[in-house]
Amino acid sequence: VARCKRIARHVGACLRSIPYGRQWVDDDDIAAVVETLKGDYLTTGPKVGEFEEAICKATDSKYCVAVNSGTSALHIASLALLQANDKVITTPISFVATSNSALYVGAKPVFVDVDEKAQIDLNHCEDALKKDKSIKAIYAVHFTGLPSTLEGLRTLKERYGVSILEDCAHALGSNGAGSVGDASIWSFHPVKHITTAEGGAVTMDDEELHKKIRSYANHGITRLEGEFVNIDMAFDNGVKNQWYYEQQSLGYNFRLADLNCALGISQMAKLERFVARRREIARRYDEAFANLAHIKPLYTYDERSSYHLYAALFDFAALSMSRRELFARLNERNIYPQVHYIPINTQPYYRSLGYDPSDTPNALSFYEQAVSLPMYPSMSDEEQGYVIETIKEICS
Numbered sequence: 001v002a003r004c005k006r007i008a009r010h011v012g013a014c015l016r017s018i019p020y021g022r023q024w025v026d027d028d029d030i031a032a033v034v035e036t037l038k039g040d041y042l043t044t045g046p047k048v049g050e051f052e053e054a055i056c057k058a059t060d061s062k063y064c065v066a067v068n069s070g071t072s073a074l075h076i077a078s079l080a081l082l083q084a085n086d087k088v089i090t091t092p093i094s095f096v097a098t099s100n101s102a103l104y105v106g107a108k109p110v111f112v113d114v115d116e117k118a119q120i121d122l123n124h125c126e127d128a129l130k131k132d133k134s135i136k137a138i139y140a141v142h143f144t145g146l147p148s149t150l151e152g153l154r155t156l157k158e159r160y161g162v163s164i165l166e167d168c169a170h171a172l173g174s175n176g177a178g179s180v181g182d183a184s185i186w187s188f189h190p191v192k193h194i195t196t197a198e199g200g201a202v203t204m205d206d207e208e209l210h211k212k213i214r215s216y217a218n219h220g221i222t223r224l225e226g227e228f229v230n231i232d233m234a235f236d237n238g239v240k241n242q243w244y245y246e247q248q249s250l251g252y253n254f255r256l257a258d259l260n261c262a263l264g265i266s267q268m269a270k271l272e273r274f275v276a277r278r279r280e281i282a283r284r285y286d287e288a289f290a291n292l293a294h295i296k297p298l299y300t301y302d303e304r305s306s307y308h309l310y311a312a313l314f315d316f317a318a319l320s321m322s323r324r325e326l327f328a329r330l331n332e333r334n335i336y337p338q339v340h341y342i343p344i345n346t347q348p349y350y351r352s353l354g355y356d357p358s359d360t361p362n363a364l365s366f367y368e369q370a371v372s373l374p375m376y377p378s379m380s381d382e383e384q385g386y387v388i389e390t391i392k393e394i395c396s
């Protein structure tokens with residue numbers, strides 16, 4: 001303990017605060033944004049397509065629609081995949097945006113419990129699908145960046161004919177994420193793997209779905225002459241009127257700006273390095289906690305995961321400590337962990353809709369133990385060592 005205190009005091013003296021996640025923006029990212037700012041296009045210009053291409057390449061997708069947040073991506077994917085009153089299976093261990101997106105379009109989320117890795121439980125999914133033929137889709141989340149349910153989702157899709165939406169907000173750079181979903185969504189919020197400030201995307205392989213989703217992101221408008229309905233207004237002697245566009249559905253302005261895309265393109269070039277570093281950090285946490293009785297990783301090192309989060313499970317009863325006390329003592333040392341997630345079906349809004357969190361006991365017990373430890377690629381070895389030693393000291 002004395003040694004740890006010495007380390008803590010020594011490192012602590014020159015320490016920047018250590019949050020659970022943070023962006024990594026370099027001078028070349030800044031230069032890319034400034035260059036765009038000086039150019040002709042601030043909003044929809046050449047950077048959008050270039051960024052979408054980078055996302056397609058990284059996720060092995062045919063099509064990508066960049067939008068202004070992961071939440072917007074969920075919203076327009078839901079518009080394309082669901083009808084009002086459809087039921088959608090989803091997980092309570094996610095950010096509220098996942099299930100909110102079903103509600104946006106008048107569909108009804110059905111929460112199933114999570115497995116031992118806090119991923120949507122495929123057995124529960126199958127039970128629900130057998131019982132209720134009105135379920136139209138599964139919204140799965142690769143929680144922490146672990147795409148462990150992919151094969152099972154593929155099987156359920158084939159067996160029950162449901163649509164799959166992969167919420168890949170945590171999973172950019174993980175192996176196979178986005179390969180099963182009819183549509184997959186991504187987020188570029190600063191805590192995620194790369195950032196555009198706010199930003200998100202939908203990826204898909206189906207051309208028709210792509211057209212729909214792209215038009216929902218832009219007021220439901222098309223400018224493609226092959227799609228025009230009001231032929232008399234669109235063409236003059238067979239030549240397209242240059243001012244002409246058509247609104248064919250009710251869409252939104254969810255466009256991502258060139259400025260944001262310039263940042264995103266520059267960040268995407270670093271994705272592999274960022275993910276490699278996250279995996280290193282995860283390995284080291286795993287090793288550090290291997291011999292501790294009451295702290296363990298949510299799952300032991302899994303190379304498929306791109307480790308958006310490092311979720312640890314603390315046995316607070318055995319440690320004779322509350323989570324609040326752990327947080328307070330870490331905060332004193334400039335370390336700011338988080339909890340992901342408060343089960344969505346405990347939220348007052350969801351309770352007001354009749355949801356009951358006792359339906360998902362694994363999600364509740366996961367929530368009781370979960371702590372997201374600092375995990376971001378710019379965290380130095382020294383900083384991680386300080387986090388580990390501080391946790392060991394507090395929990396010894």
Ligand SMILES: *Cc1c(COP(=O)(O)O)cnc(C)c1O
Pocket residue numbers: 069070071072094095097098141167169170186187188189198199200
């Ligand atoms: C971040 C996140 C979202 C929402 O993304 P935004 O870009 O913040 O709108 C959705 N689902 C999950 C699982 C997320 O982590």
